[in-house]
Amino acid sequence: MNPTGDHHSDELNLRQSKSATQGALKPRSSILRVLRLARKELRESLRDRRTLVTLIVMPLIVYPLLGSVVQRFAINRINPNSPPAIVVFDGSIPDELATAILEEAEPNSDPNRDDRAEKSVDGADSATRRDSVHPSPSPQDVATLLTGSSTADAIGSLTNRGDSDGPPVRFQRYEHPVKAQYVEEFLKAEDADVGIRQTPAAQDTTTGVVQPADFQVLSRSGDEFSLRAAVEVEERLLAFRDRHVRIRLNQTGLGSGIMPTISRQSVANNAPKSSPLGAFLPLMLVLMTMTGAVYPAIDLTAGERERGTLEILMAAPVSRAHLLTGKFIAVLTVAVLTAVINLVAMVLTLYATGFDRVLLADGATFQMFLQILALLVVFASFFSAVLLSITSFARSFREAQAWLIPLMLVSLAPGILSLMPGVHLTVGLALVPLVNIVLLGRELLQGTAATHLYFVALLSTLVYTMLALRVAASVFGHDAVLFGSSAGVSALTKRPGKIRLRIPVEIGIGWLMLLIPLFLILSALRSRIVPLDNLSGQLLLSGLLTILLFAVLPLAIAKWIRASAVEVFALHKFHIASLIGAALLGCTMWTIAYQVLIFSKAPLQWMEILNNTKLKELAERLTSETPFLIRIATLALVPAVCEELFFRGFLISTLQKNEKQWVRPFLISTLLFAAFHVIVDQSLTLERFPATFLLGLVLCGIRFSSGSIFPGIVMHALSNGLLLSLKELDPVLQFIGLNLNVENESSLPTWFLTISVLVSCTGAGLVWLGRKR
Amino acid sequence: MTSTTPSSLNLRRKQIILRRQSAYCYEALTASVTAGSKIQSRKRTMPDLIEAINLYKIFATPVGDVHAVNGLSLNVKSGEVFGLLGANGAGKTTTLRMILGLMKPTTGKASVAGFDAATQPEQVKRSVALVSASAGLYQWLSPRELMHYFADLYDVADHAAQQRVELLTKLFDLREFIDRPCSGLSTGQQQRVNLARSLMHDPPVVLMDEPTRGLDIVGSKRIFDFTARLKEMGKAVIFCTHRLEEAQRLCDRFGLMFRGRLQLQGTLTELREKSGRDSITDIFLDLMQENDSTTEESMQPQPVVTVPKREGRSA
Incomplete structure (x- = not known):
């Protein structure tokens, strides 16, 4: 302060500005505010020499160097x-x-x-x-x-x-x-x-x-x-x-x-060339984008804590989500800048060395440049979010770096996997983060990328981004992390003294982010363990996988973090009326779901992915080649129990902040539930979405109203079981005058639907009667 | 003025009260320039800017629960400096964090300028400046950019922010390095920048968490001058420290904190009367001896019985 200054005039000045400040406290729009916060983060990052090195110097050195090495190698031969x-x-x-x-x-x-x-x-x-x-x-x-x-x-x-x-x-x-x-x-x-x-x-x-x-x-x-x-x-x-x-x-x-004449002619190659260098380029770009984002991410999260600025940030009237979004924008900008500079440096090197005609199917076109850029931007957003969610845990720069080394190694593994020539982008792999980007990058370079897979990969990466951001927002500046009590990662290692009633968001969503790639990769590995033509074996394996991922591991997580399984999985007592209601719903809801499925097929008919003869064949083989009991057990009972435990137990518990909040958690959980059912055997069956979404909503309703998971399990099992045993039930249905023509996918008769709807309504009424009071 | 049902109407009313109150502070301030003694009597009738009622904070740890703050109540008026004194680990910082709304109390209630810290943390944070010795600066930003960043954090409009920067630059004599990166500033300069940025939003309440920790005589003197100035400006100040002599010179009232409890509270005269000792240091030492003999086990983790729920998160 100014010891020699005229106090009185300072005071007067303060008073004048006071009224100005008071009037000026009108809240800005939150977008504008976040952008202004991001401005500071960007300034901080871009002025830092260490960021600039990875941003500009690295690509300027790495690509020409790489290009000249490869060129020298090639020239030596020819x-x-x-x-x-x-x-x-x-x-x-x-x-x-x-x-x-x-x-x-x-x-x-x-x-x-x-x-x-x-x-x-x-x-x-x-x-x-x-x-x-x-x-x-x-x-x-x-x-x-x-x-x-x-x-x-x-x-x-x-x-x-x-x-x-x-x-x-x-x-x-x-x-x-x-x-x-x-x-x-x-x-x-x-x-x-x-x-x-x-x-x-x-x-x-x-x-x-x-x-x-x-x-x-x-x-x-x-x-x-x-x-x-x-x-x-x-x-x-x-x-x-x-x-x-x-x-x-x-x-x-x-x-x-x-004498036969023999001549030689070179023809353009239509089949995908699996040039290892072509797969290496996208991996290279991805790795460089990653390194670009690492430093700012650490600096803006763990760095805040190390400098002692996090506490005064938390003392400001700005939500953690806004602060984090500002930081995310800054990290993303740096990552995208890195990606652009790398891409440009790479394309220029390719042009200069003439390798573009060698490695790329059509040479380097501007359209391909844009497609790869879009891919990198989406990937940058995903990786920035993951980085932020991890570095937010760290208390110091060093700790953050220690956390990131395993992450980098883990992300290298799928990258290397995608270098293998035999691996191609399927729907399943398009949903696995990082792998989808590298594979898609390779196929874009070779000009063989399928449009729907392009969008599946982009969309799924965006979804992962949102999940990672959600985790980051709940971790960043968490009072417990800031003040050293137990939460976040330490919740996993330290375990609190008291029993938890819910799964903490960062742990629940973290598991969800692991679960999706795990489920897809393990499903793809099924055929390696049991031959594909052994359908019963395949079914049993997939049943085991479901039990492991959806029930056993979530239960283990709950146990490990000392969360009460009864509360988390809603293993509560329930009114008998809700059980009867759920059973009635289970007996009749399938007809409505079936009808919805048929309706939703019509508008989606034009899409290639739906005319999947392979899937139809698989379904026919399932009914003819596997014992009825195995089918019922693995496709009705196991999914009913495990999916209810996960989607209506674990996930709801993660997403709910308190008992009363239910619209958002239920919607998100049902969306995920439906999305999981769309992926069947590495293919997309979009037409299943509306029907499963509807069923998911009803199941959520039962869970909410009865306060327990058990009636939902009964309904889920009945519904799945009835759909599976339509063939076995045919004599019964014929007897009541119903001639189901499942093969032709014709609509159900109106009278039958009407009865179903009526019984369903009765069931819903019973569930409501038996609601938890 | 501490309503339990927050509604937009209540909020509006509180804002009006807050403005009147600060206007009142300035009346009081100008009055103090002309007639120094008058202010004491008028202050009594003013509402408390900081109020804490029966605050408890219990941390769950693997070995049991730790009572960090144990039934603390205090109140601070406008133009008053309250010295929250105690040894390291007495619960001073936890108390400040609960008042600031960073941490929800296990039970009890804290309010700042009429806003409930637990339910309206945003309004509370708007009314509070936090000064902490451990707070750092952003190395790559200049003091001007830093102050504008805090204006953004506190949602201060651009023209008002510019005026504030000008004013604070003058007040803290920052002009010569206002546009240089903070990394190049001396410790003293950094401290002045830190004080300046804490006042960017001109709050009625200032919480100071060990502001003199690690400072030399010049730095400490600057903090005292600053605190005295805040008092003149009519701010309600809580001054947390474990250096008792400096608090004795500066504060109007004192709270002696020991193991989460506010053992003694009052003006220096009141404390002297109660304890029969002359200096704060002696009073504090007496207090510690008393406690050592009686409540040896209070530092030990105690099994919790009455706490309904694990603490939630801050906003």
Whole structure:
């Protein structure tokens, strides 16, 4: 303060500004406010040199470096200025033939040479090539001869330029011919790059059969240059032989018309090339985006705490959600900036080195650039949210870094998985965070990405973002974290003295975020354990998986954090009326759900994903190949119990702040419930959404009104069970005059629906009567 | 003025009361310039800006419950400095956090300027400035940007914020480094910036949590001058410290806190009368000895019996 200043005038000033401040306390719109908060966070991040290094310097160094390394590597293989290949000849090979092979710039280019060759290459009918380290000669079969050299193709495919594009190999003859048995030694000693030896033509004196000459082209194994040269020599030999044969045929009067012509042509590749480099690029971009976001995320959360500014932030009249949103915007901006700079640096490097034509199906187009950018923006938002939710736990910079190392390792695993050539983006994988982005990036680069998968991946990543943000908002600045009492992660490790009545939001949503990818990945692994055609085994496994993920682990979590299982899973007593009502609903709701399903199929008919013959087939096989009891147990009883425990127990307990709040928790839980049922066997069945959503709402209603989970289980089991046993129930239904035509998916008769609705209403009424008071 | 049913009508009324009150503070302030003695009698009739009634805070720990604050009641008027004194771990900071609405009391009630800390934390926070020695600055921002950021946090309009920055710059003599990054400032300069930013929203109540911790004589002197100025300006101040001599010079009334309990409360004269001792330090030492012999087990975790619920979260 100003000790010499005029106190009185200061006071007057303060008074004047007082009235101004009072009048100015009009609340701003919350968006504007959040943006102003974000401005400070951005300023802080962007002025920090450490952020700038990852943001600008890294991409400017990494991509050109990477590009030049790869380029050097590639140039070494096809360098036009590389030294000529030394060819050593077996002394028995006629000199004219050797000269002809070495001087031939292009096969078939000079037909005048044919005569000359004809004289010298007498009896050269077979040419083979072999590697010196594998001495047994591997004669190439007819198929290889007809399609051209497979080895040359492999090299050509690396650059996708084909043989004609590559610079020709120059040859130089070894000073003098050597004996056939020493050719191999010359190669081993690296005195020569290619060796040619022959077994001369011979005539069996007893039978008079002519044994044709056998040429062997030798290359040094493991030496790309030597191999390339050997392939070239082999081609020339083959061309030479063909011309020779043609001339001989003409001479004998048979005509060369019977000789098949062989030509080589390169064709654009339609099948997805699984170039490892093509998969590496998106992973690289993703990793760089991650590193860009890490530093600001730590600085803006754990850094606040370390500087002692978090407490004064908490003392300000601004909600934690607003503060966190401001920070999220800042981290996201930095991450997106990193992504853009990286993408631009990468595309420029690709252009400069000419690799875009090699790695990308259509070269680097602007549309692809935008698509990948959109992908990266969504991924950046997801990763920023995850980062914030983790760094918010940390008390210091160091602790935050310690937390992040496992996260980075964990996120590397799916990234590496997606590098594998056999892995393709399916609906299931499109829902697994990180994997979906890397796989989609790869398929975008190859031009094979399916539109619906693109949107599934983007949407699911957005959903994960929201979940992670929710966790972050409940963790960031939590009084317990700030003041060192038990909550957050410490709730998992320390365990409080008292029994909890609810699952804390960060733990519940954290489990949900783990559950979805776990469920999808484990479901996909099912076929590895039990063969796909063993349907009963598959069903039992999926039942076990459901029990594990939806019931056992949530129960274990509740036990571990000392939450009361009775409260969390609503294992309360209930009125008998609500049980009867739920049973009535279970007996009749399926008809309504069935009708909804049929109605919702009509508007969605045009979508490709719905005409899924594979699924239909699967459903038919299910009914015909598995015992009824297994079907009922794994598709009705287990899901009824486990899903009720999870969706109407664990999840509601997580989402509810108190007993009275129910609209939002129920809606979110039902949405998730319906979304889970849309994914069937790695496919999307959107038409199931409305029906399951309706059923989910009814189940929530029962849970709310009875205060217990048990009536819901009864209804769920009955409903699923009846739908499953329609075939078995057919005689009964026929008896009451109902001819269900399930195969044709026709609507139910009106009278039957009316009765169902009436019984359902009665059931709902009974449930209401038995409500918890 | 502490209503239990918050409604928009009540809120509006409270805001009006708050404004009148601050206007009244200034009347009182100008009166004090002319007639110093008059103010004492008028202050008595003023409503309390800070009020805490029977506050309890119980932390659940693995070994049992710890009573951090144990039935604390206090009240502070406008233009009054209340010294909350106690050793480390006595529950001073927890008390401040409950008054500020950062932490919900297990039972009991705290209110600031008529707003209930538990149910209207936002209004409470708007009326309070928190000054803490441990509070840091943002290294990459300049003091000006920092003050504007706090104006944003407290929702102060731009033109008002600019006026405030000008005024506080003058008051704390920040002009020469107002646009330099905070990382380059000396400790004393950082302290002045910290005090300035706490007053950006011009609150009627100031809570000071060990503001002199780790400061040298010049820094401490600045805090005393600042507190004296706040008093002149009619703010209600709670001054938390464990340095008793400095509190004795500064505060109007004292609360001696020991193991979560406010053992003694009153003006220096009242405390002297009660204890028969002259200095706060002696009174405090007596108190500690008394407690050591009687309530040795109070620091031990006690099984909780009467607490209905685990504490919720702050807003």
